[in-house]
Amino acid sequence: MNKKIFIAGFFVSILLLVPINSAYSNNDIQIQNNPVIKSNRSNNLYVGGSGPNNYTTIQDAINDASIEDTVFVYSNSSPYNENLEVDKSICIIGEDKITTIIDGCGSGDVIYISAEGVNISGFTIRNGTWVGDSGIYINSKYSTISDNIIFNNHHGIWLEECTYNIITGNLISSNKISGIELSELNKYNTFSNNTITSNKNYGIYMCSIETVNNTIIYNNISYNGDDGIILGGFGNIVDNNIIISNKGQGVRLVKTDNTISSNSFINDGLRGSSSHNTIYNNTVNGKPLVYLEDVSNKVIDYEAGQIILFNCNNIIIENLDLSNTDTGIQIYKTNYCRIRNNNFSDNGLGIILDGGRNNITGNTFSGKGYGISFSEGNINIITGNNIYCKKGGIYGGGISNDNIIIGNNISSSNGSGIVISGHIYFPCNNNIIQSNTIACKHSGISLSSSLYNNVTGNTISNTNYGIFMESWYGPCSNNNIMGNNILNNNYGIFIGPYVNNNIIYHNNFINSSCFDKCNNSWDNGYPSGGNYCDDYDGIDSNDDGIGDTPYPIPGGDNEDRYPLIEPYGMTNLSIYFLGGLFRFTGIIKNICNNTAFNVQWRISFEDGFVLLGKITKGVLPKPLMPDNETTISSSLILGFGRIIITIEVWADNSPKITVTNPGFLFLFFILLR
Template sequence: MTGESAMIPGGGSPSDRTLRAFVLSAILAFVVAGTGSVGALGAQKDRGHVPATTAPLVLPGQTTHSPILILADADFTSSNGVVGGSGTASDPYVIAGWDISASSATGIDIRSTTAHFVVRNVSVHSGASNHLGMFLFEVSNGRIENDTVTDNQGGIWVVSSHSVSVVGNNVSGNRGHGIIANSPDMLVQGNRVVGNEDMGIQLASGWNVTIEDNNVSRNAYGIYSIGSWNDTIRSNRIDSSSTYNVEIDSSTDIVVESNEIGNGTAGIVLFEAKRITMRGNRFTNDSVVWYGSSVDNFATHSISEDNLANGRPIVYYRDCDGRSLDGAPIGELLVANCTHIRASNLSFAEVDGAILMAYVDQASVLSSTVASATLVGIEFLESTNVSVISSAISTNPGADISIRSAQTVRIDANQFTGHMLSASGVQDLLFRGNSASGGGGTFVDVATNVTIEGNALAGYYDGISVQNGRRVVIENNTVMNMDGYGILASTNDTIVRRNRVLNASLDGIVLFNLGNALVSENVVDSARTGIVLDSATSVRVLHNSIRNANTSARDDRGPENSWDDGYPSGGNYWSDYTGVDNCSGPNQDVCGPNPDGIGDTPYAIDGDSRDSYPLMAAPGANTPPHAVFGIGPIVGTLSTVFALSVRPTDAEDSPDVIEVRWDWEGDGVWDTPWTTQKDANHQYEVPGNYTVIVEVRDTGGLTDEASTSIVVDGVAPVTTLYLAGVAGNADWFVSSVTVTLSAVDERSGVGSTYLRMDGGQWLTYAGPFAIDFDGQFLFEFYSTDVAGNAEAIQSRPVRVDREAPIVTAAVAGVHGQNRWFITPVVVTLTATDATSGAGRIEVRTNGGPWLTYAEPVVLADGSYFVEYRAMDIAGNLGATHAIPANVDVDATPPTFTSSGPSGVVTSANVVLRWSAEDNGSGIAGYRVSVDGGPVQPVGNTTQYPATLPDGDHTAVVVAIDQAGNVRSVEIQFRVDTNVFSFSGPYGGAPTVAIVVAVAVAAVLLLLRRR
């Protein structure tokens, strides 16, 4: 006998998927090896999908053509439907305007080509059981556009090709896959892919494939990616798939963005996938589910909160410590590789999965509601120390709670409608105080240290099923109105005690394939068989009440098991026992007026099994009830109304007649009278840690107590913002800044911390983050505690300027020659800074000290190496800049220190002489002009010979320095070479001599006359 199989939210087992990939490979190999027929595709698995009804459609302007087979570039001929083109990128071959029936072969089959081609405005239909619409193999540079492919074995299949586009086609009503993109560098865009019996669009082992703007509806699968990488699925409408709208199987680095996804069995399924990016997708009655075998299948994704499930954000945490969501309006919660997770007072509806956690530690779900989840309500994979408490969960057809490979699990005081619990590979499981109706019951497989107690289950197929484990306790449960079995166990070291199994269509309590078990104090009323031992050994069955069973008991092993507890404890009560009680004693041979309540003859179960001491009445006039607490929330504020509940069970009484009363403070004083109302509300007036005690009482007056702790927190947490970076001036940072928020709450603990920047959207703080861009920002932040107290919003400005200012220099002056300025030079410096603003400018010349620049710098005569730099207000000091070349200034002309001749020159051969100096750029040369004559350059010589006539003369000597400054000197002189001239060479001596001689002669003549 078997229990329910384990549910895998990813859809199917790994072996199923390996088989599917193998079958696909075999199909493609068959196609490639053939001549256009698909062969094995005629044996497609029926997925229960009803395709859209399509009829062959001949579009206006189309002409009937036989199937086309092209096996090389040379086959692009008119006989093969080519109506134009030369096969180049700018002039591709065109196959267009044809109506093709694929009843005899695949409609268009193109292989092993590199020429550019387009298939356009073609209809392919009526494919036989092994004929595709279009098949491209080892093809490049192809484009399939605006074609209609319907009612074939498959639609458009592109295999082992590249650089192929499938655009704007109608691929509908085919019996297999619609479009296969089993090739790299493909574009699948703007197609209508509707009503195909298998996958709408499949990516297989391809990369750099873009699937966008397609309408993919009512296929078995919508878009299916297997073994692919670096693909993009964008802006598609994917809905109403009979299985999954999108499945990403063993693929890596896939981007799924801006799609409309809805009304499938699942929205997006991640199976063994890594590094999947999801953003901007909108789900309607769908969401995300995942499955994998390593942490990388869960904690490497990027799923942003702009993904919306029924209008609410999908929240994804990974690699985190300490996250709390309390009452947040979210569409789905995904958590991977995190610790200390608390989800409380959340509600979900019409999703595939509500809360999915993988590789988490110390995670709890409290007081949350999941309505109508398709695959799983709450799931934990590979996790430790997890709990679900006081929540209401409904799924169809999946599991309300799914646990896989987990340790230390607590499922307490929840309400279920659907498949209550599916757990596998669990150690230390407590399933307590839950109530449920309808669905698949509780299924636990491969588990150790399991306690299932105090639950009330009604209307399931199998109530409680625990298989392939050990050390299991099933007690104080009420299981009623089962369509299958009440309690099944195939675990060693099992205790089934004090349970009530009422109205089971099959067997009440079944133990199979186990050893060492105790079945005691149970009530089984109305079952096909009361208690069944099947391949079970070392089982003790005692003090049970078996009523109204078609067959009270069955045991296929005989004396290896015991059906009573010996004398005088006795065996079990059997309502169909027909013996009498007239005697007593171990051998029931002491007869008289005082019988012992044990039948005088054994109750025969079969030929080698019997109850030697059957009880004449149900054992125990009354047994105490069992109190199991339900509460939510367990932490609150002074305004919280704590909703408490108790789920009592009793072997004799039904829960509705058991009374309860409450002690809110645990002080020994009962605060409420006895009542049969099992739910109660209480609000505390003073903060504190309280112990709540509930006492239950059955109709016989027997009682039991249970207690739980409540934390009432009246003080909001306090959050501190820390900034780490290089501090500059004026509250600026001059480096990237790491922002860290730290909150403390002394009583209930910190729940969540929120922040926003510059009045934007509030975000949940996930950990330190860096501001690595410049600007002025205002951060607002606050925290809530687990109880729900929220602190007042705080704010803090953050100023970041990592860039130094930009400084420029302008040099103004009159340029002379040889890079010299011949006027004083004005150096003007300007600094700009886009963030904090310019602060100060510094300047220095010739390596001297830095001086603060206050006004333009004037450079007089000299040679200058000018350096400058700037600092912004934040304190960023920029690099030192320099004017590219020395600034050489010589604004002073040369100076003449002497010149000549002057006065009278008594020789016609005159030598002009001068001397000059220049302390700036230095003398470059001289020019001479005599008596307004031509200007003669004389180089650097300081004399100029000239032969001049007698008379007055003027010479101009011009000195030019290296900068181009000019100064002139005028030399005036007289040339007198007349020997009789008093200014002549002999100073007038000849003239005097002549005069004297004449005078002497005159005197002598006069004397003679006397």
Template sequence: MKKYPLIGKGLTVSVILLFVATGIIPSIAQDIGKSSQPAARGNWLYVGGSGPGNYTKIQDAIDDASDGDTVFVYDDSSPYFENIVVNKKIQLIGEDRNTTIIDGNGTGYVVNLRSDSISINGFKIIHSGSGINSGGLVVSSNNDSIQNNIISDNGDTGVYILFGTNTTIKDNFILNNNGSGIQLATAGHNTLISNHISSNRDAGIRMSGNNNSIINNIISANFYNGILFDYKAQFNIIEENTISNQQVYHGIDIWFGENNSFINNDIFNNSFGIRTTTNTKNNHFYHNNFFNNTKQVEDVSLNQWDNGYPSGGNYWSDYNGTDVTQDGIGDSPYNISGGTNQDHYPLMLPYGMTNLTINLVPGTFKFLISIKNVGSTTALNVQSLLTLKGGFLFCTREIVGVTRPLLPGEEIAITLPIFFFGFGYIRMNNSVWADNALIFTQKINGILLLFFFIHKH
């Protein structure tokens, strides 16, 4: 980003007051050494850039800051070879998470949060030490926010929360760390949401503690487990995550865990989708989709694998039961490997799926397609394909259509944007599908005479 020093650009007092009033970092950032901000936000201190009074080290700016201040770090002096300790209630903001780099140079923690109510945003945090007292980012405080960072290539764990509570870890890429991606150690009431956690040497997430929420993360290709419950994990919520392709072990491995809820996760291409031990009990699993794991589940303890009727249980790609009543729930239970547990109400389709219908209405010159969502879930990224076989045609033989999402019960009509002309016996396949709907195909046979189509039943 291009920098414009405050002095030398002759910015007027009115512009300064505008920035003060809004409390926003402008899209074209000023290289200001220290700039007074609204009282509620404190002062702004700048690191890097070319403004007069700007700091050259992040730690120096933190040391001079007070509670409520913001330290903004430009990327033009990156990488910053530092091991940072944040012991004040401040915001630490990087200009761009791809290019504002804090490099621990192979020693200790790269960033250590020791005060409550710290926010860190917009950094690439790399190259911690390995072993004890090492890692990309350690949190030993409460009510912190770690958002929009890249935390990668550290010698140990990427993010380590020790006894911390009410911290939010959101929208980060946590990759290629030599320990776990994230470790919660006796930590409670934390939220991990919308992170990409991949290719870490240990687990994607390793946790002990209570009342944590792990929601909408992509957890893939970690060396051992996607999520590991390693000690006294209770009343945690694991929901809407994609957990796939762990290299050695399992999607979710529960060594010690009670009263946890696992809801609406996609778990596929792991050794075991989920594995439990005798130290687990009273966990609840429902509305999860299990695809193509070497073993879908092994449960040797007493856990619940459905949510009753009509809510249903889980989807199992190897379930071969029937659904005579056509209520979307299998007529026979799915047996859980390892013990006597069953999913009494296995789902016939992956949870979150819906059903589409399509109808082609031939006309003169033009054809009309009607697509309807007959399910109970919004259809995402709806697409259609009409193929024409046989005859002699003076038009294309494949017509692809992409429509907007369809709400439950919604129907749309599309006039195909081509001119039908030709003659002969024609076979039409008219198909529709969506990201969360299986393909539905209508077949129509008939005769095309120039631009008239005669439907043959």
């Protein structure tokens, strides 16, 4: 805007406060001269007030104005219930931005600008609330929107195919979608010194790839319901803004070649899905935002408010407090990093992981958001973390395979503990979820459209769904659910439609019901057995630890054919050598308090000359009860010489043990040494 217009606005305010000498009274009728607005424009037109020949509507004044005229609008006739169309290069000035109100009455854009070089300042612009409507819609160039209050519209300001416009000094708040939105072909616009706050979704939305070379500078962007700024184009500058407590990201970067510099993020931060941007001199909660790209072999153990790694390798991040930001650490196309012993509190996300062979261990996550999210991440290890986050613990999606999630403690007041969510085109397969302790409101472990995952040895309690399986975006099959303790849940396991060919066995369901609508296996055959359910009321007449009658699974036609009589638990086995004639014998003993299921063994002879019986394998015909033992023997053996005898034994719930002993073989006789 021409500097003279700003000066004129100042003098208008002064003049309105001072009695004007030419005003006089006759029969109680006040007649007021209109202020003279000093401008290089041709004419001044007045709306409202009590001057002679003043207009009663703003649109009538616009219609009668010529190019470069000024329309001055008094506040005493507010609100002006109009939808304005500005199709000529004029200046429209309100007497007072608080009291000079243009109200769109809930239908249509409040102000639509199609002409170049339009200046609008000094108004409250409200109630363009119908879907797609805006407080100000601009389809032009070289216009200036300054010193207005723009609120309660669908969009505050919408720009389409605009260049070289200036949006400055406005308060843009409480709009239903965005404060400012740029759609297509918007270039070289400047947004400065605005306060953009409390809009339902975005502060500034620039998602189109055709929004390029715009400048966002010296704004306060705060408390918006989603991202403060989203950049979908190239060559934009975001500089020296204060960005506070937006519910999404402070700034979200989608494309490359943008500059993010000297911004102050408070309870907010930056998130990107593109590289080759220029990012420097930003702070998060007063601490540096550390941004590294194409860096290797570096340790970050110094003060940081947020850390972002793009295309890096072998970075160590340790012993930091990365709290009260959108994402504590973002790793993008980055491998072989170690993130250990850090604290994450009240972030939207503690860690975003996109890369391979990274190790996340010994960290603590707490507060309002999520703990760890990974997508397109393979062969990562997430272990030994404490995650106490309101929205959820660990989320894996996209193309994420062969990850190990082991030994974490997870609780969530609203969300799920561990979610593996794939797609027919973006699989999440062959992940290991083991020995985690989980207590969450929704589900302990959720598998969605995922294949060949192993869920073993977890303890899941106090959830709505202990284990939840669904198949909305692709098959969810060939998963192994084994050896989990599932206690005090509404559903211990819930299997939804089209989830087939999974195996569920050796789990303990205590005060937790089961539900399966599809076709899955609920046992590992005999003598390995199925699951322990505390409401099973069958008997075990032969004392083999397995019920004599199947346990029906609600929801369909599934059944656990071999329900366990006692809870399944880990145990340990021992081996004793006996020697022998014709056959070598040994003793396997269960030395713990839990039944050993599916006990397998192997006897082998090495060295010497063994003609017969070199290797013998076997499986016990029934589970081995606590403190019980059984004798095993090799097949017929024949040979000569010094030998090494090896016995290996293991069970589904017992680690493998191996014992060796030297001996001497003479024909059919085995002598231990």
